[in-house]
Amino acid sequence: MVGVLVGCLPRNPRQNVHLGLPVQLMPEELSVLLNKGYAKLLKEKPVGPEECEQRIRVMEQERKANFEAQQQLYREDRRQEMVKQMSHIMEGKKAKRQRLLQAAGKDTPAEEATATIKEEEVCLDKVSITPTAEKHMLQQLFTENPWKREMRNAEEDWTYPTSEAEKVRCAVFQDLWEKQYYLTSGQKFGGDFLAYPGDPSRFHSFYIVMCVGKDQPLPALDIISMGRLGSNVRKTVLLASLDSGGHAQYTSLQWTGMS
Amino acid sequence: MYSNRSESSEGSVIMSAILSAEELFRCRKRENLSVPQRGGAKDYEPDGSWLQDKRLEAFYEEHQSVLAEPRVEKSGSLVKGTWSSEMRLVNLEKTAKFWMKMGFADQQRNWLHPEEALFLMEVNCLDLRHQGLSLSLQEACDLLLHPSCDISEEEYQVYAHLRRLGFIVIRHAGKLDVTSYEKKIGLDKHARKKTKKNSKSKTTDCAQTTKCDEGNQTNISTDTQRECLRQAVCDREPVSGKQTEQGARNGSETLLNKVTGSKGSNQPAQNKTHSPLLDIEAVHNASESTVSEENAENRSKADEFTAQQNSRQGSETKIETTVETTRDTESGEPPVKKLRVENQNSKKVRSASSVRMPSLQDPWSSAIKQSLLHHSSLGLSSWDFSITPFPDMGGTETVSLPIPPSHLLPPNTGVDEDYEDVCMFDVEEYRQQQQLQSHRSVLNQEDEYGHLKSLDFSYAEWYQKHSKPINAKNWREWKAELRQRENSFIAESPVAHLWRGEVTPLVQPTDATSTAALLNKLSVIQPFKGPFPENPSPDAVRICFDVYLPNTSFKKSSPGLPDHRVCVVRGDHPPDVMEVHATTAHLADDVPLHWAVVNCGEISFFVFDDLDLPVNPSSVG
Numbered sequence: 001m002v003g004v005l006v007g008c009l010p011r012n013p014r015q016n017v018h019l020g021l022p023v024q025l026m027p028e029e030l031s032v033l034l035n036k037g038y039a040k041l042l043k044e045k046p047v048g049p050e051e052c053e054q055r056i057r058v059m060e061q062e063r064k065a066n067f068e069a070q071q072q073l074y075r076e077d078r079r080q081e082m083v084k085q086m087s088h089i090m091e092g093k094k095a096k097r098q099r100l101l102q103a104a105g106k107d108t109p110a111e112e113a114t115a116t117i118k119e120e121e122v123c124l125d126k127v128s129i130t131p132t133a134e135k136h137m138l139q140q141l142f143t144e145n146p147w148k149r150e151m152r153n154a155e156e157d158w159t160y161p162t163s164e165a166e167k168v169r170c171a172v173f174q175d176l177w178e179k180q181y182y183l184t185s186g187q188k189f190g191g192d193f194l195a196y197p198g199d200p201s202r203f204h205s206f207y208i209v210m211c212v213g214k215d216q217p218l219p220a221l222d223i224i225s226m227g228r229l230g231s232n233v234r235k236t237v238l239l240a241s242l243d244s245g246g247h248a249q250y251t252s253l254q255w256t257g258m259s
Numbered sequence: 260m261y262s263n264r265s266e267s268s269e270g271s272v273i274m275s276a277i278l279s280a281e282e283l284f285r286c287r288k289r290e291n292l293s294v295p296q297r298g299g300a301k302d303y304e305p306d307g308s309w310l311q312d313k314r315l316e317a318f319y320e321e322h323q324s325v326l327a328e329p330r331v332e333k334s335g336s337l338v339k340g341t342w343s344s345e346m347r348l349v350n351l352e353k354t355a356k357f358w359m360k361m362g363f364a365d366q367q368r369n370w371l372h373p374e375e376a377l378f379l380m381e382v383n384c385l386d387l388r389h390q391g392l393s394l395s396l397q398e399a400c401d402l403l404l405h406p407s408c409d410i411s412e413e414e415y416q417v418y419a420h421l422r423r424l425g426f427i428v429i430r431h432a433g434k435l436d437v438t439s440y441e442k443k444i445g446l447d448k449h450a451r452k453k454t455k456k457n458s459k460s461k462t463t464d465c466a467q468t469t470k471c472d473e474g475n476q477t478n479i480s481t482d483t484q485r486e487c488l489r490q491a492v493c494d495r496e497p498v499s500g501k502q503t504e505q506g507a508r509n510g511s512e513t514l515l516n517k518v519t520g521s522k523g524s525n526q527p528a529q530n531k532t533h534s535p536l537l538d539i540e541a542v543h544n545a546s547e548s549t550v551s552e553e554n555a556e557n558r559s560k561a562d563e564f565t566a567q568q569n570s571r572q573g574s575e576t577k578i579e580t581t582v583e584t585t586r587d588t589e590s591g592e593p594p595v596k597k598l599r600v601e602n603q604n605s606k607k608v609r610s611a612s613s614v615r616m617p618s619l620q621d622p623w624s625s626a627i628k629q630s631l632l633h634h635s636s637l638g639l640s641s642w643d644f645s646i647t648p649f650p651d652m653g654g655t656e657t658v659s660l661p662i663p664p665s666h667l668l669p670p671n672t673g674v675d676e677d678y679e680d681v682c683m684f685d686v687e688e689y690r691q692q693q694q695l696q697s698h699r700s701v702l703n704q705e706d707e708y709g710h711l712k713s714l715d716f717s718y719a720e721w722y723q724k725h726s727k728p729i730n731a732k733n734w735r736e737w738k739a740e741l742r743q744r745e746n747s748f749i750a751e752s753p754v755a756h757l758w759r760g761e762v763t764p765l766v767q768p769t770d771a772t773s774t775a776a777l778l779n780k781l782s783v784i785q786p787f788k789g790p791f792p793e794n795p796s797p798d799a800v801r802i803c804f805d806v807y808l809p810n811t812s813f814k815k816s817s818p819g820l821p822d823h824r825v826c827v828v829r830g831d832h833p834p835d836v837m838e839v840h841a842t843t844a845h846l847a848d849d850v851p852l853h854w855a856v857v858n859c860g861e862i863s864f865f866v867f868d869d870l871d872l873p874v875n876p877s878s879v880g
Binding site for chain 2: 005020022025055056069070072074134135136137141142187201204
């Protein structure tokens with residue numbers, strides 16, 4: 001089951017090349033999953049006001065604990081940075097001390113200066129680091145609902161294949177899926193599905209599948225246009241329909257000339 | 260990566276998707292902003308090779324890790340918003356950079372539309388709360404894309420797609436009355452500065468007020484109406500008749516309708532005694548008469564042309580009567596008489612113009628104004644032929660037309676002294692002449708298209724026949740002599756006096772190369788674009804969004820005419836021709852309408868364009 005990503009990618013939300021979660025499934029995909037029992041369709045039960053208040057309390061607690069932990073982490077991070085930059089800090093302090101002493105008019109030998117500085121080095125642990133403000137606190141924005149909630153089975157609400165055309169589509173999808181093809185929406189090529197031999201991101205599709213009813217009249221112009229399309233994009237056009245027993249039958253179109 | 264938390268003290272359980280502080284901290288600096296490429300080198304078919312499997316595995320891992328990255332943002336850069344179910348909008352506490360291009364303010368509160376709020380959540384700019392609880396994206400989708408809000412899943416997908424590309428997208432604002440000139444100079448996008456004294460800007464306001472028909476008297480007071488009109492007329496007067504005749508004509512026509520409308524509704528009888536109105540009326544009269552003259556000339560020419568078609572005779576325009584005078588000198592008819600016919604023709608034109616737009620003292624004025632009133636409201640042609648008196652040339656022998664007042668005539672023209680009160684047009688004589696001409700053509704055994712041959716006037720041929728050869732020593736002299744000849748032709752022609760005044764005819768004698776060229780110059784015959792209905796028809800598909808190009812000068816208060824409009828349809832219900840036409844017809848401006856077809860998360864855009872088939876210019880009539 002492939003599906004289509006329709007959300008913004010958290011890493012880079014303002015581009016259309018690669019989208020992120022959530023994933024939208026085709027109705028046929030969902031029908032097949034439910035039929036085979038690989039997935040369940042759930043619907044959330046509405047939340048009462050007490051539950052809501054509980055959640056608010058929990059959320060605030062979590063946030064507070066999280067912020068405090070983050071403050072610690074920020075502090076640690078700052079300390080480590082200072083350790084890394086120790087040499088630079090020392091130089092800066094030395095230069096500053098010398099400037100002050102020269103301003104005061106005394107001449108100090110170098111050893112005295114380094115001694116005093118060594119004392120200061122020890123006191124680094126006691127250097128106070130200002131706690132980071134709350135606006136720098138990192139917060140997680142949830143994509144999926146983090147709360148535990150009651151769900152009920154909503155499979156009866158799913159009434160997808162209703163009309164004849166939809167039933168044909170669903171049956172064809174199921175048949176091709178069982179034959180190990182990966183199927184996606186065929187809107188880009190003017191058909192119902194595109195059939196891939198493997199993952200759509202790694203392979204090109206072989207077939208453009210168009211579902212037609214068993215007794216549906218097909219105008220010759222439509223056949224010509226489908227044939228042309230297939231030959232131009234180097235894919236085979238499959239006309240799929242259900243026979244009287246409900247099995248899928250396929251006809252492929254090939255654009256040739258008379259030779 | 261995620262830490263599992265189980266029961267908290269109150270018994271409500273959080274699921275396992277919460278990041279601990281360490282993990283959040285790690286997400287602080289995003290090292291890798293690159294996005295996995297789509298496409299690239301693909302294999303042909305699965306062949307079970309180890310290399311292929313490895314590649315697939317690597318791909319899946321990358322895919323998984325990219326998708327599983329959490330959304331983390333500093334709480335200082337998040338704006339807090341609250342969902343209000345009654346309003347179905349999101350209330351913001353304070354605004355940020357996105358406020359310049361999204362949302363609206365109302366009653367001291369800032370609001371966002373649901374699609375705008377959802378998009379901001381997806382790009383990590385908004386922390387949406389409902390009843391005190393921060394919402395996750397899943398919950399927000401449930402709430403905001405509910406069918407009771409007027410944004411559907413597909414529409415949101417199109418919105419997000421366009422926003423991610425960088426466009427500025429707002430909800431469809433309906434039809435905007437922006438003329439093409441305003442669009443060209445960008446006046447529609449100019450946010451009007453509110454000054455205390457003169458709080459109306461001139462042309463945009465008038466453009467808006469011309470929209471209201473005569474029934475709408477309550478909103479705008481008559482004083483401001485008059486002020487507006489005066490300004491609008493002053494703005495349009497210096498425009499020369501020829502260059503922007505089209506725009507001015509349209510503008511003055513709407514102005515005319517508005518004037519009659521306002522006058523009709525506010526003052527049923529023309530109160531000339533009202534002093535504040537007098538000067539405006541004088542101005543209006545001048546503009547009206549200039550407009551009407553142009554219109555009259557054109558319409559009468561058109562009328563004459565159609566009359567010719569019906570009667571299958573030679574044309575009666577001034578140019579071609581002069582042609583006939585010169586051509587038929589050998590026929591023996593006295594040229595004086597022909598000239599009189601010509602004068603009569605021109606008088607007919609002028610008197611027709613008087614019929615069209617009489618002065619205020621004329622007794623027909625009220626009737627005509629009433630007919631204009633009545634019909635301008637219906638959007639039909641403002642001619643009520645039952646009221647407007649047209650000279651009836653059918654049944655009678657002579658038609659007498661009243662002499663128009665002298666201020667309506669073109670300058671440097673006057674009525675012949677023989678005609679004192681009325682112009683008498685001898686219908687019998689006219690008909691006889693036509694019959695003579697038709698007999699002559701029959702005698703010459705020309706076929707039924709003989710009347711067309713007489714329309715084939717070639718100025719070059721005629722000029723060659725009737726002019727003396729130029730003697731010149733070199734090319735420059737020859738050209739100079741030629742130019743002089745042309746100027747003198749114009750100056751010495753019998754109609755030269757028409758160019759001496761302020762108002763000049765639209766065509767020159769030298770333009771008369773062929774009837775098609777003449778008509779083209781006058782732009783008399785134009786493709787009929789159909790009446791534009793005021794309201795969208797019931798067939799029309801709902802237009803969703805107005806799209807503007809990413810532009811820093813976009814102002815939310817006056818966005819102006821959009822660059823594109825987008826209509827969202829589902830993949831299984833494509834629009835048919837009637838719907839397409841109905842949707843675009845009522846908008847009547849040049850903004851392209853894109854149809855976004857959404858099918859299971861995939862979006863394609865289509866545009867329908869109007870096409871005018873080219874017309875073969877050599878086919879006349």
